[in-house]
Amino acid sequence: MTRPSDRYLPFIGVLALVFFWYLGWAMRVVDPVLLPPPHAAAIALWKGLNGGKLYADFGFTIWRTIASILIACVIAIPLGIVLGASERLYRSVEFIIDFFRSTPASAMFPLFLVIFGVGDRTKIYVAAFGAGLVILFNVAYGVMNARKTRILAAQIMGASRWRVMMDVVLMESMPQTFVGLRNGISLALVIVVVAEMFLGSVNGIGHRVFEAQQMFDMPDMYAAIFAAGALGYGLNFLFLIFEKSFVHWSGK
Amino acid sequence: MNAPLPVTDTAAPQRVRQLPGPADKPPAHITVRGLYKNFNGSVIYENFDLDIPRGKFVSVFGPNGCGKSTLINLISGLIPIDGGEILFDGKTLAETRIGYVFQNYREALFPWMTAFANIEYALKLRHVPKPEAQERVRKLVAHLGVQIDLTLFPYQMSGGQQQLVSIMRALVVEPEVLFLDEPFSALDYEMTLFMREQLQRIFEETGTTMVLVSHDLEEAVYLADYVLLLSRRPARIAEYQMVPVARPRNDATLASPDFVELKRHCLEIFQREVRGS
Ligand SMILES: Nc1ncnc2c1ncn2[C@@H]1O[C@H](COP(=O)(O)OP(=O)(O)O)[C@@H](O)[C@H]1O
Ligand SMILES: [Mg+2]
Numbered sequence: 001m002t003r004p005s006d007r008y009l010p011f012i013g014v015l016a017l018v019f020f021w022y023l024g025w026a027m028r029v030v031d032p033v034l035l036p037p038p039h040a041a042a043i044a045l046w047k048g049l050n051g052g053k054l055y056a057d058f059g060f061t062i063w064r065t066i067a068s069i070l071i072a073c074v075i076a077i078p079l080g081i082v083l084g085a086s087e088r089l090y091r092s093v094e095f096i097i098d099f100f101r102s103t104p105a106s107a108m109f110p111l112f113l114v115i116f117g118v119g120d121r122t123k124i125y126v127a128a129f130g131a132g133l134v135i136l137f138n139v140a141y142g143v144m145n146a147r148k149t150r151i152l153a154a155q156i157m158g159a160s161r162w163r164v165m166m167d168v169v170l171m172e173s174m175p176q177t178f179v180g181l182r183n184g185i186s187l188a189l190v191i192v193v194v195a196e197m198f199l200g201s202v203n204g205i206g207h208r209v210f211e212a213q214q215m216f217d218m219p220d221m222y223a224a225i226f227a228a229g230a231l232g233y234g235l236n237f238l239f240l241i242f243e244k245s246f247v248h249w250s251g252k
Numbered sequence: 253m254n255a256p257l258p259v260t261d262t263a264a265p266q267r268v269r270q271l272p273g274p275a276d277k278p279p280a281h282i283t284v285r286g287l288y289k290n291f292n293g294s295v296i297y298e299n300f301d302l303d304i305p306r307g308k309f310v311s312v313f314g315p316n317g318c319g320k321s322t323l324i325n326l327i328s329g330l331i332p333i334d335g336g337e338i339l340f341d342g343k344t345l346a347e348t349r350i351g352y353v354f355q356n357y358r359e360a361l362f363p364w365m366t367a368f369a370n371i372e373y374a375l376k377l378r379h380v381p382k383p384e385a386q387e388r389v390r391k392l393v394a395h396l397g398v399q400i401d402l403t404l405f406p407y408q409m410s411g412g413q414q415q416l417v418s419i420m421r422a423l424v425v426e427p428e429v430l431f432l433d434e435p436f437s438a439l440d441y442e443m444t445l446f447m448r449e450q451l452q453r454i455f456e457e458t459g460t461t462m463v464l465v466s467h468d469l470e471e472a473v474y475l476a477d478y479v480l481l482l483s484r485r486p487a488r489i490a491e492y493q494m495v496p497v498a499r500p501r502n503d504a505t506l507a508s509p510d511f512v513e514l515k516r517h518c519l520e521i522f523q524r525e526v527r528g529s
Contacts, residue, residue, distance in 0.1 A: 149359035152330055156352045157374045157425070167373075171364045249363035252407035 036219045045223035054208055054220075058227055061205040064120065064192045065235070068127035069185055075128075076136040076184075077177070083136070084143025084173065085165065097137055105130035105191045109199060123195035123204075130191050131184035138180025142173030175250035178243045185239060189232050205231065278305035281341060281461045282327060282429065288335030289319075289326060295486045296322050300336070302480070302489065304429075304463060309455055311472035312465045313518065314482030314490070315526045320465045323487070324431045327463070328352050340428060351422030351460075353432040357414040361406040367417045368402035374421050392424050396454060412443040416450060423458065432464045436471070448475060456499060469522065473515050474501060481518060483525045491521045 018038050024030065025037045048054025083090040108126055116122040146169045154168045196206025205228045212221035243250075280303035287300040296319040304310050312320045325331045327338055329345045330352070340348040354360035361370050368389060375385035393402065398420065400413050409417070415435055422430055435451075436444040452475060455462055466472040472479055473495055481491040497511055505511050 147359045149354055149356055150362065153352070153354060153360045154377070156328060156330060156350065157421075158377045163377065168362070171362070174364070247364075249405060249407055252363065 033216065034218060036222065040219040041222035041226065044219035045226055048208075048220065048223050049227070054205075054224060054227055057203050057205050057208040057224070058231065060203045061189070061192055061196065061228075061231065064124050064196075064204065065127065065185065065189050068124045068188045068192065069131055069181075071124065071128040072132035072135055072184055072188070073181070076132040077139055080136045080139025080177075080180075081143055081170070081173070084140035085169070087144055090140050090144060097133060097140075101133045101137055105187070106194055109195065113199065118200045123192055123199055123201065126195055127188040127191040131188040134187055135177075135180040135184045138183070139173060139177045142176030142180075143169055145176070146172035174247045178247050178250070182236065182239050182243065185235055186232065189228075189235065193228055278308060280304065281306035282463075283339050284327065284336065285338075286336035287326065287333060287338065289322060289331075289333055297326070297336075298486045300487065300489075304461065305478065307459050307461055308477040309462045309464070309475055310478045310480055311476035312463065312480045312482065313467075313469060313472040313522065314487065315484050315522070316467070318482050318484050319487040320482060321433050323482075324352075324433060324463055324465055328431050348429070349425055349427045351425065351427035351430040353415070353418050353422050353430070353435045355434040355437055357411065357418045357435075357438070358406075360418055361414055361421075363406050366403050366405055367400065367409065367413075370406065370417055371402070371421045371424050374425050378425055389420075389424055392420060395457065396420065396423075396450075410443070411439045412447055415439065415447060419451070419454065423454065423460070426458075427460060429461045429463065432462065434465055434467060437467060444471075451475065452500060469515060469518060470506070473511065473518060474506065479514075479518055481521050481525070490525045491518070493518055493521075 021035075021038045025032065025035055029035070045054070049058065083093065105126055108129060109122075112122045112126045112129075116125055150168050150172060151164055154164045159167065192204070193206035193209075195201065196204030197210040201207040205224055208224040209221055209228065212218070212224055282302075282304035284300060284302040284304075287297045287302075289295075289297040302323075312323060314320055322331065326333050327345075328350055338345065340350075361367075362373065365373060371389045371392070372382075372385050375388060376382075380388065389402075398416060400409065400416065402417075406414050406417065415438075419430075419432075419435070432451075436447045439447060448471060451464075454460075455475075464472070464475060466475075476495045479491070479493040479495060480489065481493065482488070483490045493514065495514055497505060497508070497514070
């Protein structure tokens with residue numbers, strides 16, 4: 001049973017969180033310096049995004065995330081297609097891909113620092129590296145698991161190998177490719193934010209959280225955390241909508 | 253009973269069998285000679301000969317796993333033959349336009365295209381210019397009197413509608429032969445009955461040579477001009493039974509003595525072949 005009022009259900013959790021936050025603050029469960037009231041964080045968020053530093057930092061993080069995803073796509077999608085098209089080729093590099101996919105990207109920071117220095121490039125490249133592996137893996141699997149019957153159907157209608165690849169296999173791999181892209185974007189954002197904290201950044205949401213914490217400006221820190229959350233949620237949400245309309249047949 | 257049932261010659265099963273029937277020995281459209289196929293050492297076809305007559309409907313029936321699908325897949329080139337020769341009017345497969353309808357329509361249609369685009373795609377692969385292709389799809393739809401909204405995507409349609417789209421996609425290129433591998437076995441019973449009628453009508457309308465694999469004997473006999481009964485592996489022709497029953501066939505056909513007797517005869521051969529000898 002779903003009632004019309006059910007669409008307001010998600011707000012209950014939000015209200016409960018705010019309520020318990022106020023309660024915790026009023027009862028001084030933690031030092032008020034560490035836990036400011038929700039409205040203080042909200043004001044800091046509002047001010048930060050309206051001409052404050054947070055606004056600029058928000059933009060830097062978005063730009064780094066998008067740049068890293070674009071780099072990851074340009075490399076990982078064609079490579080994934082090539083690897084997926086030949087199962088034996090994929091099997092021969094599968095271990096390497098799985099190994100580095102399982103390696104926390106933050107463990108790669110020092111290596112990338114040594115190679116690319118402390119500029120923007122390092123953060124973007126590490127994120128691209130992490131996201132690229134996720135995308136590569138998913139594209140290759142999507143291509144490999146293309147439905148045999150559909151390929152045969154195209155072949156029997158007279159499609160050349162090239163046509164089968166372009167018209168059938170690539171389309172078949174789309175749903176899995178999009179799963180990879182969505183996961184890749186989430187991962188890239190995580191890596192970019194962490195990199196902004198520790199790789200000598202002077203801007204970005206990660207830098208803002210870190211700096212606010214260092215300066216004990218707790219409302220600012222919470223504001224930056226929420227900004228990061230909103231960014232992650234928003235990117236995922238936008239991408240889901242795009243995905244639903246683009247691979248409309250997925251899961252049906 | 254008017255037509256005498258042909259005598260089955262089990263003594264020389266590998267001999268090229270003449271198509272039995274009153275006055276006819278219909279011209280062969282597809283000739284299979286000395287076909288050989290094995291899967292990992294287990295022989296499915298060995299020195300297998302078969303004629304498929306032009307413009308006729310042939311149903312293939314036999315024990316499970318005897319090689320019915322394999323037979324039409326070999327003829328249609330979906331899997332390579334290990335030996336022998338298959339010709340269409342003396343031409344090779346590459347020189348022949350064929351259509352193939354898969355059992356699993358869900359996995360055979362392209363879900364990213366509308367039903368219309370699915371059908372049109374077959375023509376696109378044949379390099380037919382787009383306006384002409386669209387016109388030909390419309391003509392086929394009108395010709396077959398199909399009442400489906402072709403702007404829908406396959407996953408928005410019922411199973412029967414999807415399979416009908418598959419059949420149209422196979423037919424739109426005006427194939428010389430249409431192969432169907434258990435096309436209705438994934439549908440519910442009501443839809444199966446409806447689709448049988450559709451297929452019968454399409455066959456009468458187009459006169460295309462059709463080869464249907466079926467696991468339902470009644471369906472096999474009902475639709476066929478000839479029922480090809482295969483033995484267990486390695487498959488031989490146990491019987492190539494003509495079905496001299498007038499078309500269009502309908503529910504009354506199913507109850508007619510001729511039909512019942514033909515079906516009984518086929519079943520008898522089938523049971524003998526399943527038990528083996
Ligand atoms: N691609 C394949 N590889 C190995 N064995 C196969 C393959 N396809 C079919 N077979 C085997 O060949 C036999 C005939 O299969 P098939 O033609 O599908 O039977 P059916 O008469 O039920 O359609 C079966 O025993 C099956 O297991
Ligand atoms: Mg089969």
